[in-house]
Amino acid sequence: MDTEEQLNRAFLALGDPVRRAIVARLSRGAATVNELAEPFDISLQAVSKHIQVLEQAGLVSRTRDAQRRPVHLEAARLERLTAWIDTYRLAAEQRFRALDALLASTDGGAAATEEKKQ
Amino acid sequence: MDTEEQLNRAFLALGDPVRRAIVARLSRGAATVNELAEPFDISLQAVSKHIQVLEQAGLVSRTRDAQRRPVHLEAARLERLTAWIDTYRLAAEQRFRALDALLASTDGGAAATEEKKQ
DNA sequence: TCATTGATCAACCGATCTGTTGAATAAAGA
DNA sequence: TCTTTATTCAACAGATCGGTTGATCAATGA
Numbered sequence: 001m002d003t004e005e006q007l008n009r010a011f012l013a014l015g016d017p018v019r020r021a022i023v024a025r026l027s028r029g030a031a032t033v034n035e036l037a038e039p040f041d042i043s044l045q046a047v048s049k050h051i052q053v054l055e056q057a058g059l060v061s062r063t064r065d066a067q068r069r070p071v072h073l074e075a076a077r078l079e080r081l082t083a084w085i086d087t088y089r090l091a092a093e094q095r096f097r098a099l100d101a102l103l104a105s106t107d108g109g110a111a112a113t114e115e116k117k118q
Numbered sequence: 119m120d121t122e123e124q125l126n127r128a129f130l131a132l133g134d135p136v137r138r139a140i141v142a143r144l145s146r147g148a149a150t151v152n153e154l155a156e157p158f159d160i161s162l163q164a165v166s167k168h169i170q171v172l173e174q175a176g177l178v179s180r181t182r183d184a185q186r187r188p189v190h191l192e193a194a195r196l197e198r199l200t201a202w203i204d205t206y207r208l209a210a211e212q213r214f215r216a217l218d219a220l221l222a223s224t225d226g227g228a229a230a231t232e233e234k235k236q
Numbered sequence: 237t238c239a240t241t242g243a244t245c246a247a248c249c250g251a252t253c254t255g256t257t258g259a260a261t262a263a264a265g266a
Numbered sequence: 267t268c269t270t271t272a273t274t275c276a277a278c279a280g281a282t283c284g285g286t287t288g289a290t291c292a293a294t295g296a
Contacts, residue, residue, distance in 0.1 A: 007138070027206035027209040045257085049253095068272060166244060186242065
């Protein structure tokens, strides 16, 4: 399973309010499909599909307990997402700070100001 | 503009490899649509649409420089995404650590083990 | 003014997504 | 065995997505 593909699936999975609510719920502990479906006004089958999407993204996993299939949050996968975002966020912020420093230093500030105001 | 809706758009926006590549590129500095389109084998119009998706998500903004429209990364919006993810990731990890502690403490470990192995 | 450059708008197409309903499967319990 | 509970599978409909091409707009520069 490609990592790029997993990133894709994970971000797409979180791009839905029902699935984000499911993730939020699971952060407080494992739950069955029925339990997860309870707050929503959609069919159980629709919720089951949402869980499959989250599972394919690696964001949740499932075990078996008799006829129940408890769903668990995979915190490690969430961390991969923040890691991806932070890579670029921090790069952008650092670049911005470097520009600030340049701006503050004596002269040569013209070009820096040009970029800064954009 | 609803915050929930913005979260949605932002996660969906990052759920596409072209848009993630654009974000990565912009973390190294602003760029025009033409510059952003250069690495891809798709039409300029397609890239323009991707940028509009990112803009609607609040992940990028644009200024004007003659007939060019430089695109800038909005690091603050990226931070909101990590903040959302971390809220639930940290909750899940803390719960897990609490379970570990319970497990390590003398007896009463049966129920904890039960959850832990799932 | 007219051609060029940079980018967007509009209409369209095929694929994927989110929901539905109805049927099927799997395990537990009477 | 028969019923109930928990969940999934299958087929479908409508909406949205990502791409295309062709036309248009806006600013520069000759």
